[in-house]
Amino acid sequence: MNAGQIKGVKDVLALLNAGNLDAAKSLGERLLHSQNKPDLFFVMQKIALLQGNAQDAIDYGQRMLKLAPYQNEFKTAYHETINYLHQQRQFQVMSEAASWLTQSRSADGQAWNLLGISYIELGRFDEARQALERALAMMPNNKHVMSNLGNVLISMSCYGAAIDYLERALKIQPDLVPACNNLGNAYRYVGRASDAIKIYEHALKIAPDYAELIANLGVAYSQVQRYRDAIDCYDRALNLNPQLLPVYANRAEAFRLLGQLQDAIAACENTLNQHPDIQEVWLVYGNALRDASRIDEAIQAYIRALSYQNLRNTSFNSAVYTSLLFCLNYQPDLSAELIYSVYQDYNVKNGLPYKDHWRPFLNDPSLTRKLKVGYVSQSFYNHVCKHFLLPLIESHNHDNVEIYAYSNSVREDEYTGLYRNAVDHWVVTNAMSDDEMAERIRADGIDVLIDVAGHTSDNRLPVMARKPAPVSLHWLDFGYTTGLTAIDYYLTDHAGITEDCAHLFSEKLWPLDGPFFVYRPFGVHSMGDAGQLPAERNGYVTFGCLSRSIRINHKVIRIWAAILDAMPTARLIIDSGDFKDPQICEEMAARFAAYGIQRERLDIGFHTPPWDVLRNIDISLDCFPHNSGMTLIESLYMGVPFITLAGRPSVGRLGASILTGAGHPEWIADSEEEYAQKCVILAHDLPGLKHIRQNLRQELEQSQVMNEPAFARSVEAAYRQMWEIYCKGQQA
Numbered sequence: 001m002n003a004g005q006i007k008g009v010k011d012v013l014a015l016l017n018a019g020n021l022d023a024a025k026s027l028g029e030r031l032l033h034s035q036n037k038p039d040l041f042f043v044m045q046k047i048a049l050l051q052g053n054a055q056d057a058i059d060y061g062q063r064m065l066k067l068a069p070y071q072n073e074f075k076t077a078y079h080e081t082i083n084y085l086h087q088q089r090q091f092q093v094m095s096e097a098a099s100w101l102t103q104s105r106s107a108d109g110q111a112w113n114l115l116g117i118s119y120i121e122l123g124r125f126d127e128a129r130q131a132l133e134r135a136l137a138m139m140p141n142n143k144h145v146m147s148n149l150g151n152v153l154i155s156m157s158c159y160g161a162a163i164d165y166l167e168r169a170l171k172i173q174p175d176l177v178p179a180c181n182n183l184g185n186a187y188r189y190v191g192r193a194s195d196a197i198k199i200y201e202h203a204l205k206i207a208p209d210y211a212e213l214i215a216n217l218g219v220a221y222s223q224v225q226r227y228r229d230a231i232d233c234y235d236r237a238l239n240l241n242p243q244l245l246p247v248y249a250n251r252a253e254a255f256r257l258l259g260q261l262q263d264a265i266a267a268c269e270n271t272l273n274q275h276p277d278i279q280e281v282w283l284v285y286g287n288a289l290r291d292a293s294r295i296d297e298a299i300q301a302y303i304r305a306l307s308y309q310n311l312r313n314t315s316f317n318s319a320v321y322t323s324l325l326f327c328l329n330y331q332p333d334l335s336a337e338l339i340y341s342v343y344q345d346y347n348v349k350n351g352l353p354y355k356d357h358w359r360p361f362l363n364d365p366s367l368t369r370k371l372k373v374g375y376v377s378q379s380f381y382n383h384v385c386k387h388f389l390l391p392l393i394e395s396h397n398h399d400n401v402e403i404y405a406y407s408n409s410v411r412e413d414e415y416t417g418l419y420r421n422a423v424d425h426w427v428v429t430n431a432m433s434d435d436e437m438a439e440r441i442r443a444d445g446i447d448v449l450i451d452v453a454g455h456t457s458d459n460r461l462p463v464m465a466r467k468p469a470p471v472s473l474h475w476l477d478f479g480y481t482t483g484l485t486a487i488d489y490y491l492t493d494h495a496g497i498t499e500d501c502a503h504l505f506s507e508k509l510w511p512l513d514g515p516f517f518v519y520r521p522f523g524v525h526s527m528g529d530a531g532q533l534p535a536e537r538n539g540y541v542t543f544g545c546l547s548r549s550i551r552i553n554h555k556v557i558r559i560w561a562a563i564l565d566a567m568p569t570a571r572l573i574i575d576s577g578d579f580k581d582p583q584i585c586e587e588m589a590a591r592f593a594a595y596g597i598q599r600e601r602l603d604i605g606f607h608t609p610p611w612d613v614l615r616n617i618d619i620s621l622d623c624f625p626h627n628s629g630m631t632l633i634e635s636l637y638m639g640v641p642f643i644t645l646a647g648r649p650s651v652g653r654l655g656a657s658i659l660t661g662a663g664h665p666e667w668i669a670d671s672e673e674e675y676a677q678k679c680v681i682l683a684h685d686l687p688g689l690k691h692i693r694q695n696l697r698q699e700l701e702q703s704q705v706m707n708e709p710a711f712a713r714s715v716e717a718a719y720r721q722m723w724e725i726y727c728k729g730q731q732a
Helices: 003-017 021-032 038-050 054-067 072-087 091-104 109-122 125-138 143-155 159-172 177-189 193-206 211-223 227-240 245-257 261-274 279-291 295-306 315-328 336-350 352-357 386-395 414-422 434-444 461-465 534-538 554-566 582-593 611-615 630-637 651-662 672-683 686-701 708-731
Strands: 371-377 401-407 425-428 448-451 471-474 489-493 508-512 542-545 571-575 602-605 619-621 642-645
Touching: 003 021, 003 038, 021 038, 038 054, 038 072, 054 072, 054 091, 072 091, 072 109, 091 109, 109 125, 109 143, 125 143, 143 159, 143 177, 159 177, 177 193, 177 211, 193 211, 211 227, 211 245, 227 245, 245 261, 245 279, 261 279, 261 582, 279 295, 279 315, 295 315, 315 336, 315 461, 336 352, 336 461, 371 386, 371 434, 371 708, 386 414, 386 708, 401 414, 401 434, 425 434, 434 461, 448 461, 448 708, 471 708, 489 651, 489 708, 508 708, 534 542, 534 686, 542 554, 554 582, 554 672, 582 602, 619 630, 619 672, 630 642, 630 651, 630 686, 642 651, 642 672, 672 686
Parallel strands: 371 401, 371 448, 401 425, 448 471, 471 489, 489 508, 542 571, 542 619, 571 602, 619 642
Antiparallel strands: none
16 A cells, blocks of 8 residues: 555544544545545445444445455455444345455355345345355354254254254254244254243343343243243243334234133234234134134135235245135135136135146056055044044055055154154154155156145145145045145945036046045043933933034024024033133124024033043034034043034035944934934934934944044045056056
């Protein structure tokens, strides 16, 4: 540097250090007319940042580096400018500034790291991963890059890889709080909530006022059902940073999971009054309204959550659709065609985009070889599905089928061990992205792939949309079509469908000759026997329903009230987890009061396990248009008959499927009037009810519903026939 240049820069620096930014800027700009030196650009960059002029800072920094590309002080100053853009949330400008640096200094690992961070903020995760992998190749022991790479991998649902990088970062620096936070998040996503809690609590000892960390601890607490602790965390986090908007949704969800529906609804409404565009709150609001039997309002909340265009093809978008489609099935006034149209919309947005990526299969097309069969489920633990899924898997003939279980379960227990022992291959998929899981299924050479979840929580329907196996079908959970044209078949039975309902399914219907399920009770000793007919000791008949509140719509209430009106001494028990909140119980009672049914004739609440409740019921009442499921089978096993109304395929015919398989089609009604008549006629036949009470369990045990080997052979025959159709189609 010559003396004149140093003097000029020093004058600018003196004004800058004196706090006279305008004068420093003015002098610097005059000097730029005669001087084109990096030192001056370096000082001008500082002035621009202090004045909040990010674009000028970038321009000065780039001119500085063009003149002195290898001076570390200048490189560091430009890095600081990019970090300033990050702090100011100017992510697009940040990415442009970082991209320029990687092009001019391609060996600058920190430049690639900053570019990766900007892409994360912009939601450009594939590009972020590529940039951060380049950064790590240049700085292989940089804990910050590892943490950032773990963060983007979480966003891409590549949880296993994320955990590897984050654990490596923490081995280098155990007190790196951002890495602790990201690792806790990754643990949560793969179902390791207890490990997440440990790492969050460790990090909070280092940074006790880190609001995001406290909020994430709340989510982990909620995963292990410590909802009160979760709410405490959310309150602490929001006190520290009220702008953590998604936390409001988590807080309301914790109230919902506690059964405090009114608190959940109020929390959502209070938040939406101030922040009407938090899509996560609209989802929770819809779920709380749904649980409170306010179906139409719930549907509107879901539609609002889906209205945000930036959500297309995201996991949140799929979660909203899951809730919306679930809720629509319970709406009693919509046509089946209208409901199915929303499933078609789901397919357009979340299924068809993957069709261009479908690839031919290399599976051996032999018709007689052993088939590789894969089950995809999040319920390989003590979940209600165990009553149906476990007996099938344990009854498979391994001479004919080789069984793979793709487990996305959030927890493991003794039932997980039973599943694992019954299959040939156990594959844990929690840490796999949808693409990774689809590739794993292809690599395993699966011939027939079964989705067990449908549109239930934590499903892997996006994997099914990628068509990773030659033959695919949906069976069991959810009870209706997936809407995905990528899935070939829907496994059902003849009672569950009608002759003219094929247009309501995206899959081809495949009815089994017998029931579409098999049932195995667990804990029979704890269930106890059916006991005495309640009407004998009470002197009046007790009807009952143990179903979700969402199924008890205005049409159901009207018919049930008519039945009670026809039998003035009869009582009605309504008992399920949705009635933990006393106000919800009273709201339900008020709906009956509108038909003149006195409160004392209704017993509304929640008890678990349900066996003593069932011992106090003479006749169970099924709901419509969406029938109950598990509670109907449990009613039969406890000697309690139920009356069902067969309606919409297939969720409105679950009761018909169960009764047909159990050998009691006489309890199936085809109209609301017939439903009420059958209830009243059966209630007046106390000797008949007593006989049913004494014999129904044994009848069920001897029926097709509990014939595990026969059901497994029927299902295997269906798989074989589906495979033959595929192979013949390939040959053609």
